[in-house]
Amino acid sequence: MSIARETHASNRPKAVVIGVGPEQGLGAGLSRRFAAEGRHVVIAGRTEAKIERVRESIVEAGGSASTVVMDVxxxxxxxxxxxxAMRAxxxxxxxxLIAYNAGNNQPLDLRTMEADVFESFWRLNCFGGFLVGxxxxxxxxxxxxxxILFSGATGALRGLPNFAHFASSKAGLRMLAQSMAREFGPLGLHVAHVVIDGGIDGERVHTxxxxxxxxxxxxxxLDIDAIADAFWSLHRQHRSAWTHELDLRPFKEAF
Structure with a gap:
């Protein structure tokens, strides 16, 4: 993907992507997409080596990016x-522009689940979204x-067997986004929740x-670049026709 350049960087707003992991992941894809629009992208994640590699790939393509190692x-x-992010x-x-993409998912038996495991999923999938929001x-x-754009999931809409911990936390994130949209939309903030209804064609699913x-x-x-296009489109919407919730899925996915 080619990267757009801008002469006056001080006139260019930054974009922040939170929850960036491997190069073949949605966080990295969002970072590349926003950089392609001429933004300086602040790449935030837990693993320094991973987010640094994403930064390097953006800079190699002619874009601008920096990293922040953090726990959301x-x-x-x-x-x-x-x-x-807010310092010019x-x-x-x-x-x-803020994209909250932090999250984790794996099937677990509720009967053997430790309390701290359930809490850890809630903290990452929901509580972190509250702090960022x-x-x-x-x-x-x-x-x-x-x-303020939140990455959602199928679990936010329906809880499947062995995914009670995930579904409850993502449903909480969805309600957070919905309440924020109603509270802050009239104040000029576009809050959107993107339901990613299917597997993402990235490193995590393949491994x-x-x-x-x-x-x-x-x-x-779901193609990562296609998802990233949808996020950018949400940001670019005119405020007379904002989308709050957008669901994305492969054409062959049942729903």
Missing amino acids: TNEADVIRLFDV DERGGSAD REAARRFVPLGRGS RFTEHVQQKGPDGL
């Missing part, structure tokens, strides 16, 4: 991230503008759920 469930880390500097102005609202409301990949066959998974 840690309040101090989230505040520190926004301090960086030679790389760009304050951020006006709250901080984004605090910073964006005085500006009267900004997009953890190989049988699922084989079962779905060609075009059975």
